Every structure is written in structure tokens, then in C-alpha cells.
Amino acid sequence: MKKLKRKKDNAGVGENGNGSTRDADCGRKQKLAEIHQALFSDPVDIETLRRAAASKGGLLTDEVRRKVWPKLLNINVYDLPYKPGRKVRENHKDYNQVVLDVRRSMKRFPQGMAASERATLQEQLIDIILEVLKHNPQLHYYQGYHDVAVSLLLVVGERMALALLNKLSNFHLRDFMDPTMDSTKHILNYLMPILEQVDAELHDFMNRAEVGTIFALSWLITWYGHVLSQFKHTLRLYDFFLASHPLMPIYLAATIVLYREKEVKQTECDMAMVHHLLSRIPQDLPYELLIGQAQHLFDQYPPSLLAKRAALQPRKSLSISTFQAFQLSTLHQRPDNVLQRLTRAEDSTTPRHGLEAALPQDGGQLWGQGNRMVKMAVWGLSATLGAAVFAVAQTAMDWGPEVLLQLF
Template identity: 20%
Template sequence: MVPVPLRPPTWEQTRKIWVDQAVQERDLGALRKIGGLPGGFAGERKRVWPILLRVDSFVSERSNVEASDVNAKASTSTVPINSEGQTTSTKSAYDLAQGPGHALEGTSKGSPEVLTHKDEQQVKLDTDRSFVTYPTDISPETKKELQDDLENLIVGVLRKYPALSYFQGFHDILSVFYLNYFPPKPIPTGRERSMSRRLEREQARSRSRSQSQSRSQSQSSSMTDLPGLLTPAKTPPPLTMTPPENAIVDSDLRDRDTGEWRELRRCVEVLCLTRVRDAMGSGMEGMMGLLKLLQNLLSHADPSLYNLTSSISPSGSLPFFALSWVLTLFSHDVDDLETISRIFDWGLGRNPSWVVYLSAAVLLANKPQILVLISQLPQEYTDDPTLLHPLFSRLPPLYPDTPTSAPPTAQESEKEKLKKTLEWFHDPSLPSPYDPIPLSKVFELGDELMERLPWDGEAVRGKAVFGPGSVLVSYEEEQADGGRWSAEECLARIDVDVILPGALDPPEDEDEKPRRGRIVRQPGFREVLTRIQPSTLVAFGVLMLGVGIAVYGVKGEGRGWRGWWGLGRAVWEEYRY
């Protein structure tokens, strides 16, 4: 008998074997490598992401036990918010967590009043407009349930840790976690709906026959309870009504105290306290520090690209085109769930500075396309480099490549692409003019940059920017301590020595010292203003004001907001006549 040759395992099967072994051994190094490979973790994310975040190292100093066991019930659900987005409160979230049988929603044990967070109204506004790009093919009812769950998830962690501040874009990050834990069911096709209704009818007939037989037996037995007496049967309880197919079930009644929900909440807590804590303080200095690191990194990784990115901004300013990238971990700018999930596969197991290195890797990978488009643009764009800002702020399409997937092919001619680019300048909602770039290539570039130019090395000088209160520094301390950390330690670092004094100030000789690769001196800000047309200046002022509103919209009392307002007002006052 001729032996049948064995089929080689698929890449999915091979990847699962690797993941199983790394998970069993808690091998973070192996998981980091796997996360950057084509395909990522795919269906294994619920197992892997908690390990990358080191959720099992979360301890509470109050009771020296896992904080999730102590506080889990404090965030199982949220109190319904009234029409004004406000509720009253008398107890702290921690006190409620210690109390037996409490809940944040109305339950059979009562509805104790809960300490609300100051940002809950903004959370409600943002979650009500979430899940627009993805997932697709879901009903309006399902979308509303997703939004309610997302609001519940965000409010839960904010109430548990009221020292944290919400920032717009945080809901984009958590939506990625939520959808990987609870992927929605798509709208069924016509045939699937028909089969489902047929099955429901058959089940209804079966229940009806069983109930009829049960009532007959009950009536028969009730007539012979006592000899010689006719004892009427008790009235049976009403049958439970099954809601119609299109009924909307109150989302507050859905169970959010399952094992998956508890695991998701723990991941979110660790993410907030150890990865994005710098963005959840009272100001945005931490994000400015990340942009400073990006500026330093580009100056050494690719001086010509650094000079180009510097030319589109006022002298000495930071690369604000990447602000939403570093603030939301790319989740606001990526319009595909698998793509942003792959980015999290690569980034979650690394120092929080990974978002800076991924930003630089995207720019380096996209540099050839940027240069080609710039060379084909009309003269007005090269005369006024600030008009090139959209070319940098818009991500190229990043496609989640796998070992067996074929790369997307561009079908457009250079002329068509240029026409598309000019249209896109006037309408950013149009598709990107860039050709797709595989994620694995970007990850490879990011890893190479991390190894060659570490964030705390002499070139990038991260330790000259970030202080001991930053997540970049505390992450290294946690890893050196075996990953053990406590919520109290993290909360104590909020707004404390996140950025070192003077770290964000531009160099005093910025206007006089030529940058590497520059032919002419970078003009000062006022000099730039005198060269630009008034209409462009007004647009630039609106742009700067818009960035300020986007960043400081929820934190309007911070120093950063006043700075942004001052810049926009200066431009307006200088050229409004």
C-alpha cells in the first residue's frame, strides 16, 4: 500500500503551536517576536494580550491580593446617566468595592449611589459616535449595544481610579480591546434568517406541545389529591414571553459580570495605569514628550526626512502631524479592526515608547511615496511647505499581511494618482493616495530602530525628556522587578515628574544653527509668517486651534490649552486686517 504523504501544517497551525508554547512558558520574548510576524496572533489575542500586559502581576497594596479580586464588582457595570449626563454620589468606588454584594447598576440587592467621574458626559458623547468605520454589517440595535458596552467599560475604570482623566481618543483604544473580546455577530443573510425563523417555529411548536401535556397531567393529578374531594388545581404561572426578533433588550440588564468581562476589565486597568497613564493626567505634556522623542529619533534615523518634516511646521515646533498616532496608539487613524489589532499585537509587549518607533517606521516606509507626490504637486505647495501637512498626517494604507496573502496591487497610473492626491487635499475623506504597505515591513523597521537607537540612548535622549513619573520610565522599573507593580504606585505617579523641566523648550540656537542636510537657515516663526499668504495663515491658525481643541477639549483648564489658544490668537491678530 502506497503511504499517503502527510500534509504540512498551515501557518495558522504552526503559529498556534508557537503561541501555545510561549503562553505555557510565559515567554514574553517569544511572544514579542510572534506578534510582529505576518498574521500576528489572530484568534489567540484573548490569551496573549493579558500576558503581554502582565495582568497577572497586578497587585494591590491595600490588601496584598490581586486588585481585580478586591475591586472587580466596583466596575461590573455603570449607573445609567440621566439626560444631563449627571448622577449623585455618596460613596467612593473603592469603598463600594469593599462592600458585600454592591453593584453599580440596579440589581436585586439595591442600587447604591456611586461616585461619578467628572468626564462621564464626554465619554457618553464619544461612545455615542463610536463604531462608525468598523465593525460593518451589524444592525442599529447591535451597534447601540456595542456603544453601551464601551461606555460601561470606560466609565468603570474611570470610577475605579478617579485620579485618571479621560481623553478624546481613549474610546478608540478600548474599542479595539472590546471587539477582540466580544466580536459582534453580523446581520444574517436572507437564507440564514429563513432557516433561523423555521427553527424558531419548530422550537415554539415543541414547547407548546410540552406545555399542553404538562397542564393536562397537572389537572388530572389535582382532581385526586384527596379521596372524595375535588380540589381545584392551582393557577399555573404565566409563560415567559420570548421577545420578538427585532426587540431591543435594555443593555443595562445584560450580564457584564462574566469571566471574559472581568478579564477585559483587568486588561483595561493595566493599560491605563502602565501604558497610557501619561495621557490620562491633567495635561498633555506626556504626549508632547513623545513627539519630542519622535523628532530626536528622525534626526538620527533619517536626517533628510527630519528636515522635511520640520519644514512643514513653524521653527522649533514638534511634529504635530503625528499627535493622534501617539495619543491613540494609532487606533483613531486606522480604519480596519484586523490592522489595528495587529499593531497592538506588536506594541503591547514593548516599552510604551513603541508608538514613537512605529510612527518613525511608517514615515520611513512611506518616504519614497511622499517624495514622489511632492515632486508632482503644483508650485504653490513647494513654495509653502505648511500646505504639505496632510501628506504626513494621513497614514498610508497598512495591510495586515499573512504568510499566504498576496500583496495588494496598485492599478492607477501616476497621472490618476496625482489627480487623486489633489482631490484628497481638498477632501480628506477620500481614499488615501498612497499605495498599501505591509505591516510586517513596518514592524521590522520599528524593531531595527529600537535596537539601533534606543529611546534612552545618547541619540534619542529619552531620559533627558521623561522623568520618573512617566510610563516609559516606570515600565523599565516594572520589568526589572519581574513585572510586579501596584495600582497605588502607578496612581502616585500621575502628573508627577512626567516631563523634566525645560525638556520641551526649543534650543536657544534653533534659528541660527543649520540642521544636518539643510542648505538654508530655517527661518524664524515671524519670518515664516511674513512669507505666507494671509489666507494660508488664517487656515494655519484654524488648524493649530483645531489641534488644541482636539487635544485639550476635555482638559480645558490645563496650561497646554492656553498655549494653543495664544498661538491661534497671535496668527489671527497679526493678519486679520
């Protein structure tokens, strides 16, 4: 027993004997406790959740993301949209392009995933995208939109992914979904003014090379999901972006260019050469460092200052102009345990409707008042099987947030 005890103690000490691993574990547990407390506060402590998502390590696990992401976007987990139906595909103008993009997205799914499982998720992805477009005719599909959708799907499942994607499309991603690229170009135009404020020499070099900002287009419109090979890095950035201003992806792009300043300046001052270098994003970037620097740049050079100095103000960005109202809307949310009680009370006084009414009688009892705990137990089991399995299992049931709140 003593030998095992010593081994356990050593496991919590870094190689230099300073206890760094143990300190990291303590920091992780403290962060989880703070997130847990913020989720149970009434109203939900959104500012604490935003700080947790932006700070080192982000939201740490997919289980935590399934609880926090909806709160960051002001989504009631007991009032989700219905499961997308296949009828939405009929005669949809974007159907063929969406299918082509989704079929080409194989690298976005975990390695080793069974082909049948991936095929199921791809069909769900098609339905989610088309459902958002159907209910928001003012939005226009763009190539790369599916990269955002699949990142959400793999973490939260089909119905919640639909709710998150719908909210993001009307706020953070709104400028990319105009009928033209004008609004997207407007967002890209914030990149060079940031560089000019921080490193005038690098800014002048890129201007002489006439490289422009198109190298960062795929970074911006996919929230880096298309260009990063490791999903954990994508999720870390999504934590950050979901908790931040819609322009934060462009501030991160600036920090990446600044981080590669020596490489850029050592390249031949030629448009093709500089574009080739910058468009291939390194896979070993120090993400935590860059996230911290992006936040610092945003605080030091806010969008309003950049717009004024670079004469960007005349063009109105819907993502920017609606963000303050969006932020305010997130501040008065009830915790999930309260929402659940309210939903149960409503269910006991109102007839079955929506998804519950559509269920066959022999299977509908799972959604009944007397069997909710069965449903929640099954949901909790699916959450332990990993994000990919959860995404498939989620199509068979509604959410049970209280189960997640017990997973700390």
C-alpha cells in the same frame, strides 16, 4: 477520490508550484504550537509570547489574543474586576464627553453588525471607560481613549476589557492621561530625533516646513485605532504594542514617515501642505515590513540614546520610567490551568463572595462547583461565534480559559 486528493494537494501549492501556501500553513501551526507551549509553561514563557506577538502575523486569531493579551499585561483571568455598574455614571465629570465620543464611534464596529448589538457594546464601552476613571482618580480622560477601549472590547469582552484597559492606563497610556498635554508632547518629541538619525535630509526638510509632530498625535494616543479602516490591521498593531516598550507607537510613526519619504520631499515645503500629506495615513501600508523596521530602529536607537541626544531626559515620562518594573512583574505568572486549580481549591474552602454572591440564587448555580463545565462549554460556544457576539455574551459569564486552550 483521486480527483479530490489532487485538488487538495494543489490547494497547498502556490501558483509558482513552490508550496508557499503549504509552508505558510506549517509556519502558522508551528507558531500556534509555540504559543500553546508558552502558555502552559510554569511560569508562563512571556518572552516567547512577546516574540510571537511582535513577529510576522502577530497572534493570528482573536481566540489566541484572548489567551495571550492578559499574560502580556500580567492579568489573572480568575481575578477580574467586577462587571461595571451603571451607577458609576452618576455625576461623573467625564460622562457627557465619553458618551459623545462613544456615540461617534460607529465606524469602529464591524460592518453589518445589528444596531441593537452595537448599542449594547456602546453602553458597555461607556461603563468600562468610566469605571477605570472612577477607580483611578489620578487619570484624566482624553478624546481618543475610547478608540483603545473599543478595540479591546471587541476582542475580549467587557470584564476582560476593563482589566486590560485599567492596566494599560496605568502603564503604556499613562502619559496621555495627565491633566495637561505636556507628557504627550514629550512622547511626540521622540519622533524627530529618530528621523534625524535615519534620514537627515528628510528631517531637515520637515524642520524647514515647520510641520512639527502634531500630525502623529491621533496615531499615538489611539494606537492607530482611530486612523485605520480595517480592524485586522489595528489588531496586528495592538499585538505588537502590547508586547513592546510604550514608545513603540512613536517608532512606528517614524517608519511610516520614512516609508513615505519621497512623497514628503516632493511636497511643497510648506507647513500646511506637509501636515495635510502626513496626517492622512495610507490604508495600504506594508504593516509587517514597518513593524520589523520599527523594532530595528528601537534596537538601534533606544529611547535612552534619543533622550540624551535630543535633550529630552529632563522631562520624566511615567510610562517609560515604570516600564522596566512592569516587564519584570510579568515574568512569574502561573498558567491558566494552574490558576484554575488554585481558584477551585479556594472556592471549596471559602464562602461565595463578590460577583458570585451577588448572583440570584436561581441563576447562581452556573457559577457553582458542580456546574463549572457547563459554564465553560457555553463560553467556548460563544468564542466560536465571532468577536462581536462574544463581546455581548461575555457579560453573562465569567472566564473559562481552559476552553480557549483547547481551540488550537
